[in-house]
Amino acid sequence: MEALPDSTDWLRTSLPxxxxxxxxxxxxxxxxxxxxxxITTCSHTFCSLCVRRAISVDGKCPACKAACxxxxxxxxxxxREVVGRWVEAREAALxxxxxxxxxxxxxxxxxxxxxxxxKKRKAGDMEVAGESGEEEGRRTRSRMTRSSSxxxxxxxxxxxxxxxxxxxGDAEFMPDGMVACPICSKHMKEEQVxxxxxxxxxxxxxxxxxxxRSTRSRSQNHTFLAPxxxxxREVPAPARLPGINYSMMKEKDLKKKLQDLGIPAWGKxxxxxxxxxxxxxxxxxxxxxxxxxxxxxxxxxxxxxxWERTRGGRASATEPIVMRKDFDGKGHAEAHxxxxxxxxxxxxxxxxxxxxxxxxxxxxxATPGEEPQHEAQQDAEDMPQPTEExxxxxxxxxxxxxxxxxxxxxxxxxxxxxxxxxxxVPTGGTADSDxxxxxxxxxxxxxxxxxxxxxxxxxxDVEHSASIP
Amino acid sequence: MSTGAKKRILREYAECQNDPLPGVKINFDEQNxxxxxILMDGPDQxxxxxxxxxxxxxxxxxYPFKPPVVSFKTKxxxxxxxxxxxxxxxxxxxxxxxxxxxxxxxxxxxxIRNLLIEPNPDDAIELSIANDYKTNRAEFDKTAxxxxxxxxx
Numbered sequence: 206m207e208a209l210p211d212s213t214d215w216l217r218t219s220l221p222x223x224x225x226x227x228x229x230x231x232x233x234x235x236x237x238x239x240x241x242x243x244i245t246t247c248s249h250t251f252c253s254l255c256v257r258r259a260i261s262v263d264g265k266c267p268a269c270k271a272a273c274x275x276x277x278x279x280x281x282x283x284x285r286e287v288v289g290r291w292v293e294a295r296e297a298a299l300x301x302x303x304x305x306x307x308x309x310x311x312x313x314x315x316x317x318x319x320x321x322x323x324k325k326r327k328a329g330d331m332e333v334a335g336e337s338g339e340e341e342g343r344r345t346r347s348r349m350t351r352s353s354s355x356x357x358x359x360x361x362x363x364x365x366x367x368x369x370x371x372x373x374g375d376a377e378f379m380p381d382g383m384v385a386c387p388i389c390s391k392h393m394k395e396e397q398v399x400x401x402x403x404x405x406x407x408x409x410x411x412x413x414x415x416x417x418r419s420t421r422s423r424s425q426n427h428t429f430l431a432p433x434x435x436x437x438r439e440v441p442a443p444a445r446l447p448g449i450n451y452s453m454m455k456e457k458d459l460k461k462k463l464q465d466l467g468i469p470a471w472g473k474x475x476x477x478x479x480x481x482x483x484x485x486x487x488x489x490x491x492x493x494x495x496x497x498x499x500x501x502x503x504x505x506x507x508x509x510x511x512w513e514r515t516r517g518g519r520a521s522a523t524e525p526i527v528m529r530k531d532f533d534g535k536g537h538a539e540a541h542x543x544x545x546x547x548x549x550x551x552x553x554x555x556x557x558x559x560x561x562x563x564x565x566x567x568x569x570x571a572t573p574g575e576e577p578q579h580e581a582q583q584d585a586e587d588m589p590q591p592t593e594e595x596x597x598x599x600x601x602x603x604x605x606x607x608x609x610x611x612x613x614x615x616x617x618x619x620x621x622x623x624x625x626x627x628x629x630v631p632t633g634g635t636a637d638s639d640x641x642x643x644x645x646x647x648x649x650x651x652x653x654x655x656x657x658x659x660x661x662x663x664x665x666d667v668e669h670s671a672s673i674p
Numbered sequence: 675m676s677t678g679a680k681k682r683i684l685r686e687y688a689e690c691q692n693d694p695l696p697g698v699k700i701n702f703d704e705q706n707x708x709x710x711x712i713l714m715d716g717p718d719q720x721x722x723x724x725x726x727x728x729x730x731x732x733x734x735x736x737y738p739f740k741p742p743v744v745s746f747k748t749k750x751x752x753x754x755x756x757x758x759x760x761x762x763x764x765x766x767x768x769x770x771x772x773x774x775x776x777x778x779x780x781x782x783x784x785x786i787r788n789l790l791i792e793p794n795p796d797d798a799i800e801l802s803i804a805n806d807y808k809t810n811r812a813e814f815d816k817t818a819x820x821x822x823x824x825x826x827x
Binding site for chain 2: 209211213216233234235236237255258259262263267268270511512515516
């Protein structure tokens with residue numbers, strides 16, 4: 206098991222008291238360092254995403270069970286700063302604290318993923334190596350305090366005001382599609398620049414901060430860690446999305462809503478609701494992120510896709526029940542290949558060869574692995590036909606096999622290789638199945654359920670009927 | 675199950691390993707981390723002393739927003755453990771309405787262990803056993819010890 210960085214790492218060092226300190230910097234729900242911490246109306250703090258998810262489950266604060274609303278969460282800037290600083294200092298501090306114990310090596314210390322970018326600190330920190338742990342403790346703390354007025358090494362003399370100057374660094378945080386005014390460096394859309402220059406709204410070159418500005422510099426204390434925080438006023442945070450009263454909405458309207466949001470809109474209402482809720486969590490928690498940590502919509506969509514595969518419509522909900530983790534799908538398929546082949550051949554013979562061929566053609570012209578095919582086929586198989594039973598078994602097992610193979614490779618989309626070729630052949634080209642295929646060109650959320658709900662009995666049947674001849 | 679939940683379970687396991695309870699062993703399968711097998715010895719100061727109990731902790735898909743499900747695989751004569759093939763245990767912080775996401779698995783283990791030492795007859799799942807425990811303690815102790823011999827050796 207890989208060692209996850211944890212607050213208990215400190216217990217083995219000369220600074221065991223840092224364990225509770227660090228655990229207070231971790232979210233109680235996910236036990237990670239707070240990411241985009243927000244504070245609830247009952248004054249508890251959690252990761253934005255964690256608490257949003259928790260609230261959507263029962264509408265209560267995870268810590269005290271007081272009623273809680275997602276739209277009343279506010280970002281906790283100070284804590285965000287502290288956590289950022291701590292994460293930055295942690296690795297080096299832990300290393301030193303370990304040395305204090307005399308271990309001389311760092312075990313179980315792995316940089317947090319979020320920590321990866323912070324490794325440059327070494328040179329500055331290593332010079333204090335060899336000091337006793339206690340001293341290091343003080344040192345670390347003083348470093349923490351110090352760092353609130355200076356960023357890293359080499360900027361000791363930099364006056365605080367510099368953070369507010371807009372003439373440097375802004376370009377790299379330019380949001381997509383925006384350009385800087387050549388005179389005042391204000392961000393705007395390209396086509397707006399001329400109007401901005403011509404109608405006199407450009408305040409002129411390098412205008413010094415006015416009253417409004419100085420307010421900003423004060424209020425920016427908290428985002429000081431994030432150098433780009435300064436541009437936060439130019440680029441307003443993306444607006445949080447409001448919740449929806451789903452029960453008031455028809456499936457069609459909801460679909461439209463999802464399409465408007467630019468997220469996948471397939472599936473039944475239940476799935477649409479769950480997907481929309483998850484999207485709200487992802488989106489709104491991203492709104493709580495600091496400017497430079499904010500993710501693009503594309504990243505969010507990717508996260509939504511991960512959700513889709515683990516919890517959403519593409520997740521095999523019954524996986525742990527139906528499929529044992531140690532089920533050797535490949536082995537099973539290979540071991541019984543001859544039996545499967547026999548069954549397929551028998552089915553073909555019964556169906557009549559021409560039909561099977563037709564079907565084959567259909568299957569190959571369609572996109573391989575397309576889910577709807579599955580569904581149509583499943584539906585067709587639900588028809589009470591004596592020979593179908595065994596075929597259901599075959600196809601379910603094939604699907605299981607494919608799913609087992611893919612089970613761990615969550616990254617790859619669900620495209621079982623075996624599916625189009627082998628499962629479609631015996632389904633028979635009843636007009637019915639074709640029609641259904643057309644009627645439901647897109648997958649529906651329930652498409653996997655029948656597939657995974659069936660397996661056990663048909664699977665038994667296959668063995669049975671195969672062993673009889 | 676989301677990655678976050680899996681990570682959280684890993685953390686919980688690490689925490690249990692860092693601070694092991696006496697007489698408690700956890701069989702953790704990384705392939706299927708939502709199901710923990712716990713081997714718990716009956717605490718010395720309890721009537722279950724000498725017994726070895728197998729438990730299961732199952733983490734639902736919604737963990738940590740829903741509580742883990744604890745069940746005794748070994749039969750035990752206890753007012754808070756259902757006397758059927760499930761051996762389910764549902765009280766205190768394990769109740770869905772009482773569960774809080776920050777609750778730790780190690781505190782769940784503590785709870786189980788404390789309940790073995792001191793059953794909670796007021797929150798019982800097996801009322802007859804609870805009654806036995808409250809009114810006829812000697813009889814309860816005897817039956818419990820008998821069950822230890824019969825099922826938990």
